Amino acid sequence: MTILPQTSPRQRIATLAYQPDEACRWMCSINGPHELVVPQPRELAFRHEGIAFGNSSLGTIEYATRVNIKIDDLVHSYSISLPMDGEQHIEHAQREFVSNSRVGTIISPQQPLHLDIKDNCRKKLVRLSREAVHRRLGQLLGRQITTPVVFDPQMPLEGSLNDWWKTVTHFQELLNAEGCMCDLPEVWNSFESSLITCLLYAQPHNHSEELLGRQQARPSYLDALDAMMRDSLDHPFTLEDLEKASGISRERLYHDFHEFFDTTPIAYFRNLRFEWVKNRLEKASPRESVSSIAMDCGFLQLGRFSKDYQKRFQERPSQVLGRQRHSQENHH
Template sequence: MQSLLSERSRVFERADPYAVSGYVNQHVGTHDLRLPAHGHPQASLNHRRFASLDLCRISYGGAVRVTSPALENIFHLQILLSGHCLWRGQRQEHYLAPGELLLINPDDPVDLTYSDDCEKFILKIPVALLEAICAEQRWNSPRTGVRFTENRYQLGELEGFVNLLSMVCQESEAGERLARVDEHYQQIVASKLLTLLKTNVSREPIAGASASFERIEAYIEGHLREDIDVEALARQASMSLRSLYALFERHAGTTPRQYIRRLKLERIRACLADPTCNVRSVTELALDYGFLHLGRFAEGYRQQFGELPSETLKRRS
């Protein structure tokens, strides 16, 4: 992956890590840098601006820790080129190895610890770019915005993506550049991410001119871990919100929101009762399905099934 930015893009070489960190804060994403207690690490950075994207190749030369409460209006795609990096996020820890890709959403906290020999390629993508592509393609995403629902990937799983990034890096270092060409490439990169990686974006309509209740139900069951917005569901089904509510009243005797909640609880109960389903805790499973108020979740579960979720889990063993 040496083609991901060459020496032609060098901004710092064996420099003060805080100087590099200041540059990164300005161009790539706001963060705090903590240096190791001992030693004098030397950092290096390659950087190019490409349309609305930022391309960055960085190494700090020491076991530094990078943290940020959130990236706010940007996505970070990070590819580990060498060494290792400890990522802490979403109630888990993982050592990234060379060839692994990490996708950080705008509202994800950042907590990364580099090894001495860690080097990364970072692609900064503005939220507005992904949202514009979804609007142009008439793809649907929740009102809360586009989010990637899985954070980690092996590059080998993403067919052709490294070659695409290499091409973009080469274009960014070309002597003569055309803004229209840059914009065309950034559209391809962002579209590839939305199709290769798992997101909360629905790229297919539920139906053409109209949707049956069965097709809407199948769509909901396939997206239960996501925040299914009822207004977006109506748009997907090519019907008014009023017609959607009437369809659910006729076929399910309830509202779309209550129906979605019921299916989520049924899916959770099936997992709690199944010994082959890996459940670390009821709380974690509830959060996976979007139940943020755990007291209300437990009460709703008890009302629907006549027992608490912890009792269902206990009975499986």
């Protein structure tokens, strides 16, 4: 994997392999554990190119010969592909379908699946982290996701899914450009969140019914409050502020937040702040410290913040920062 300039958080993906074990090791590191069988190993010319950024990677992949891939559990990733040329056959739970330029496929964690990729198949490949998908769905549902999100693996390019792939292409063009606006974490976080949100609404999964039901039944003022909170996470909102902004009584606020988010208004805002500070710690620059990030995110009592953070995420904020430092040292 080659690295872009030190000032860019983007990592350029570029590899070429002629040995099956090399190709398999590479893709295991990108997407997750799987088995690769190559009937004609001398014809293998595996190529993967693209950009990795944050919780995602976008690129293209080809093997140049027929290969068979067996997956039991990708564990940490969602692997989404769409052939530009050729086709791949998918077998999943007594069901088979063909993936080609009009039908993509998505492989979820804990979803056993078999792919037969033809020799002339070259495809777009999107990788999204399990953590990012679960976090975004949790935000949309207003609760923690405890059961894995498992998508229907077949993705016909119709309606909103066609638009989703157009968005992927647009993001990939942006990421490949020099001086990309996506190098600003706030910009990429917004793009990535949009990409995941659109996928959660466009592609059926085991939480779709709850997601669509909540969205249709939820009062519009809650969406407006949610947007206001997300835009002002460093602001010390009080319950009185939320009452005034929404024009809703305190009793109604409590009722609706419990009904649709299963928590109180202030606890909901605090949850958003913790997700924000966690994201900041995971992407911290060498000049930032736990205290500076915590205070930027509105946590002024640092001792209490550290205890609450550890209770919530089962690790100290300093551990997250240390892991980020170690990752940066390895990359540079």
